[in-house]
Amino acid sequence: MLRMKKSDDPDRKSLLDLLLADVPAPAGFDAHQFTRARALARSVQSAAAQEVEALPEPLALAVLEASVRARDPKLADELSSSARKAVAKAAKKSLYQLRSLGLSLPERAGAPPAPQPVVPAEELPSLLSSVSGAGEQGLVVPRTLRGGGLELLQMIVSDEKGIAQLVAYEVGRSAYRKQLREIKAGRAAPAVEIQRDEARQILSGAAALNLASGSPYPDGADEALRHLAVTPHAQSVVIPAPEAEDDRLANQSGQLHSEPELQPWLPPEPEIRLLAEKMEQVTHSPLELTEAQRSEQVINLFRSAARDFFTPAMRKLYAGRLWRMASFFERTGRQRQAEIARAEARRLLHGSGEPFSRFAELLFEKVLWLSQRDRPRQTSGVGAPPVKEAAETPGERRSPGGLILP
DSSP states (O other): OOOOSSSSSOOOHHHHHHTTTTTTOOOTTTHHHHHHHHHHHTTTOOHHHHHHHTHHHHHHHHHHHHHHHHHOOHHHHHHOSSSSSHHHHHHHHHHHHHHHHOOOOOOSSHHHHHOOOOOOOOOOOOOEOOOOOSSSEEEEEEEETSSSSSEEEEEETTTTTTTEEEEEEEEHHHHHHHHHHHHTTTSSSSEEOOOOHHHHHHHHHHHHHHHHTTTOOTTTTHHHHHHHHOOOOOOOOOOOOOTTTHHHHHHGGGGGGSSSTTTTTOOHHHHHHHHHHHHHHHHHHHHOOHHHHHHHHHHHHHHHHHHHHHHHHHHHHHHHHHHHHHHHHHHTTTTHHHHHHHHHHHHHHHSSSSSSOOOHHHHHHHHEEEEHTGGGGGGTOOOOOOSGGSSSSOOOOOOOOOEEEE
């Protein structure tokens, strides 16, 4: 005999007993819905959660009770995320009851957990060296590898040929950070940090120069450009017209050769060989000349060579080099040198040529001073060089970490 509560509203267990028995629907229940709930309760292991959820709340809870009696967690698991709060609460209670009965339940089904946001690896800065006397700069671009390491793309870019050299090797992020600290502390060859976008712009212009000059890419350059999403695009450096103060600043342009980065700047080798031949002719001239006259002839020889060398094309080339060096000076805290370099660049490109560039003259006079460095007594009438001997000859420089900087 079925036991009913005194209330006319039976509890879920009593209502389940009615569903499982062959009795008519109690008062207050729709006969059709009661019949549907009875079918679901009697085949609870195959009952669809959507059908149970659509039942009136008391009948839905009674069917849930049937799943507990059948020791089947499937229905309760699916209804635990129901939008109907009472049904979801009852389903979670049913799962608790099943666990209390010793059932090992699977992880609760439902929407997959929201994916954790992917935190991109820190983008470390690239490095750019000063400009060499041949118009080359060292460029180092770090590229993040899977696993967190770095591939350093170490390149030499030329303002005449484009990408001239490329070396790629793997390095740890901590090792690269150490190199950055060494450079900042002045214990390595000087370079400035630049952002990835600026490095890509430099490479884009350099790659366009390769195509324009017919210089082939070095091995691996194609792949490196693809990885960095760089396409060749000609870059035009806009050097504005001279300003009012440029003549005064350009008079000091010879002082730029005292800067460590410009001390190695010399004319191209063919010009130096030609100068050596001409100086030999003056030195062994049969004319009776005093030491002062001979020294004056030699100086005039070098200054004349500078005038011949600095054609409009060369003036444009060296104006671009000085313009880039001005940016390097500025980034390394040398504002005055940056102003002088920009003034000289504007005069070289746009000026009339007179008075002639003292920067250009000293570029050639350094050849004389270097040739006489080991013979000071024989060149006393020529004058002393304005550059430091320790940095008079160009050469490859490396940071302690191995970065090649021209």
